[in-house]
Structure formats: C-alpha cells, structure tokens
Amino acid sequence: MDRFNAMRVFTRIVELGGFAKAADSLQVPRASATVLIKQLEAHLGVQLLQRTTRQVSPTLDGAAYYQRCVQLLADLEETEAVFSARRQNPRGTLSIDMPSGIGRLIVIPALPTFTALYPQIELEIGLNDRPVDLIREGVDCVLRGGPALDESLVARPLAMMDQLTLASPNYLEHMGMPSSLDDLGRHQMVEYLSSASGKRFGLEFQIGTELRQVHLPKRIAVNSSDGYFAACEAGYGLIQAPHYHAMRQLAAGTLVQVLPQLAVPKMALTALYPPHRQLSQRVRVFVDWLVQLCARPGTGLQR
Structure with a gap:
C-alpha cells in the first residue's frame, strides 16, 4: 500500500464527503479509492470513515487522523518543492474561485502570462459570487471583494478597489x-x-x-x-x-x-486560502502573480 497516496485519498474523501467525488477529484478509479481506504484502516487497526447511503463522514479517530494527514501532506509537498526543480516549476491542478466580473474582466484575460511562466500548472476556475467552502469543495484559493468573513482562512490583500x-x-x-x-x-x-x-x-x-x-x-x-x-x-x-x-x-x-x-x-480585494495550503508552491506562485497583476496600471482596480 502506498500510504501517502492512501492519505491523499482519505483527506479528499473527508473534504468532499464521498468516495465518488474524491475519486473524480483525484482522477483515480472509485474502486481503487475504496481499496486504499480499506487497506489504510486495516493497517491502522481503526475505522476512519462512517458510511451511510447519503454521505461519508470521519469517525472520531478519522477526524484526528485527518488533521495529521493534512499537515503531513503539506510538509511533504513543501519538502519536495525545496529539494527539486518543482520549486521553480510547480506542477499539478490548482482550483480557484472568484467573482465573475474579476474573472472575466481582469484575471482570465491576463492568464496567458501566468500559464507561460508555469506551464505545468493546470487551472480549474469557478466564476460566481456565492460563498465557497474551500475544504469541502476542494478549492485551493478564492478571490473575494469586501471584508474577509472567515477568520480560519489565510488572507492575502491584493488591492483596495476604487x-x-x-x-x-x-x-x-x-x-x-x-x-x-x-x-x-x-x-x-x-x-x-x-x-x-x-x-x-x-x-x-x-x-x-x-x-x-x-x-x-x-x-x-x-x-x-x-x-x-x-x-x-x-x-x-x-x-x-x-x-x-x-x-x-x-x-x-x-x-x-x-x-x-x-x-x-474603497472595496478590499483579497485572496483567501486554507492554512494548510500556504505551503503549496502552486498557491504561492499564483497569489504572488495576482499581487503583481492587481498593481498593474490599466486594470481599473485603482485609479
């Protein structure tokens, strides 16, 4: 059993509330996700997940194990980034969400500069004004106008919009x-x-x-x-x-x-992401790029 892969599958199941959603998110067969969790529970000797017909939720042991997994996986990603070319060339899928206006008018038209710098990052972009549960929906980073409402998230100021x-x-x-x-x-x-x-x-x-x-x-x-x-x-x-x-x-x-x-x-524009994602090179380079983009003349964010 690949324990780190099993931990990745387990954390995504907890975050998305189901095997199918987690498997689709990680692009693995659902049967493989089920086998990995069974092997992980057998290895640990505890039940990690409670399964019902409607949803999957962590047991008390599973909730404690989830917190440790999140930190371990974040540490692993950071360690690999430090000691490999991924520090300069981060790769993988980055899921972001933003208001439709910001996306249509500012971010997406400028994205070719970002994808040219980081060609191995694949972007999944949601455009809407509704609140997003970053953990449950598997979103890495959101852009929001106005005050940051969730104090559990890391907030990076981008601009004060006129x-x-x-x-x-x-x-x-x-x-x-x-x-x-x-x-x-x-x-x-x-x-x-x-x-x-x-x-x-x-x-x-x-x-x-x-x-x-x-x-x-x-x-x-x-x-x-x-x-x-x-x-x-x-x-x-x-x-x-x-x-x-x-x-x-x-x-x-x-x-x-x-x-x-x-x-x-003025209205604040802020990038928000979960604390365990602040070590992610994908999130870091994207937010750094957003800071530069928002300071660029001609965006209309600041006159």
Missing part, C-alpha cells in the same frame, strides 16, 4: 441628475443582496471621516454582480460598484457616473 456611483442615461433622463446627497431623496436604487452573508447593501459615501449610509426605495434586489449591473442598465436605479467592472459600460455610454464629487469607500 468604487463609483452609477446610473443609466435612460434613468437619469426620467429622474434627473442628482447633484448632492439631498437630491437623492427623489431617487431609487438597485439593492445588492450578498450571497455570502445575506446582508443587503444600499449606497455609502465617505464624507470626511464619516461614513454616510443611504438607503433609497428599490424595485429590484439581486445577488450577483452581473445582475446588479444589468438592473442598473435597465433603468432601475443607482448602484455603486468597483471601477474595473464599469469601465466597459462607461466607455460605451450605457452607464454614467453620478455624484463624482462624493467619495465612495
């Missing part, structure tokens, strides 16, 4: 262009509903040292950034969004900046 207040020309034609906060009393907004926290977001303005929150009447609330922009372009009211996401609409004239004299609080 934000704008926006409206469609059609909306402004009917409602008029606001020139001050007082003018907003006769306007409406599109409400953003966070999939991660359930929080509802109105408008915010930085007036000196004071953060002024403004909640206007609404007819639509959405939980995705693309839907947020679509509702604004359709004339349902004001929105506030990062500058990078509005560059195309501003250039095309489908959206217009309003109240430019009133600052909107």
Whole structure:
C-alpha cells in the first residue's frame, strides 16, 4: 500500500464527503479509492470513515487522523518543492474561485502570462459570487471583494478597489441628475443582496471621516454582480460598484457616473486560502502573480 497516496485519498474523501467525488477529484478509479481506504484502516487497526447511503463522514479517530494527514501532506509537498526543480516549476491542478466580473474582466484575460511562466500548472476556475467552502469543495484559493468573513482562512490583500456611483442615461433622463446627497431623496436604487452573508447593501459615501449610509426605495434586489449591473442598465436605479467592472459600460455610454464629487469607500480585494495550503508552491506562485497583476496600471482596480 502506498500510504501517502492512501492519505491523499482519505483527506479528499473527508473534504468532499464521498468516495465518488474524491475519486473524480483525484482522477483515480472509485474502486481503487475504496481499496486504499480499506487497506489504510486495516493497517491502522481503526475505522476512519462512517458510511451511510447519503454521505461519508470521519469517525472520531478519522477526524484526528485527518488533521495529521493534512499537515503531513503539506510538509511533504513543501519538502519536495525545496529539494527539486518543482520549486521553480510547480506542477499539478490548482482550483480557484472568484467573482465573475474579476474573472472575466481582469484575471482570465491576463492568464496567458501566468500559464507561460508555469506551464505545468493546470487551472480549474469557478466564476460566481456565492460563498465557497474551500475544504469541502476542494478549492485551493478564492478571490473575494469586501471584508474577509472567515477568520480560519489565510488572507492575502491584493488591492483596495476604487468604487463609483452609477446610473443609466435612460434613468437619469426620467429622474434627473442628482447633484448632492439631498437630491437623492427623489431617487431609487438597485439593492445588492450578498450571497455570502445575506446582508443587503444600499449606497455609502465617505464624507470626511464619516461614513454616510443611504438607503433609497428599490424595485429590484439581486445577488450577483452581473445582475446588479444589468438592473442598473435597465433603468432601475443607482448602484455603486468597483471601477474595473464599469469601465466597459462607461466607455460605451450605457452607464454614467453620478455624484463624482462624493467619495465612495474603497472595496478590499483579497485572496483567501486554507492554512494548510500556504505551503503549496502552486498557491504561492499564483497569489504572488495576482499581487503583481492587481498593481498593474490599466486594470481599473485603482485609479
């Protein structure tokens, strides 16, 4: 029995909650995964997993063994990287998740530079605004805008994104262009509903040292950034969004900046990953590349 391979299969089963998902993730036959776990349990003399018709979960011994396996596998990967060419040429699959706007407009167009530097890394990219359970879903790294909500993850700041207040020309034609906060009393907004926290977001303005929150009447609330922009372009009211996401609409004239004299609080962009992944060369080089990408002029992250 290859004990390290068995440990890899075991940890992925715990993280994904099933043999089939783990086998697919590691690209091994399900039968091979089942045999490895049986051999591992026989070798250790304990039951590691509880199997039901719906899910697989670790026993008390299995949970303790999982924690040790995670650390051992991370140490093994780091050791191999230090003493081999993999330090300069990391390889393997890197699973990442990010908001669709960041992915479509910034990261994916720039990815050829990353894949040219690291041709042996294969990327699996999820584009969505929903919260992701990195451990259970087998994701190595996520990018998120706003405050980091999970303190158990390692957070690497990438940028403080400039934000704008926006409206469609059609909306402004009917409602008029606001020139001050007082003018907003006769306007409406599109409400953003966070999939991660359930929080509802109105408008915010930085007036000196004071953060002024403004909640206007609404007819639509959405939980995705693309839907947020679509509702604004359709004339349902004001929105506030990062500058990078509005560059195309501003250039095309489908959206217009309003109240430019009133600052909107910047939004943090952060890379998050589980503590046991901070030793991974794949994660490290990708996050380092993201830091450089976000500092590059022309991305629209910072003006």
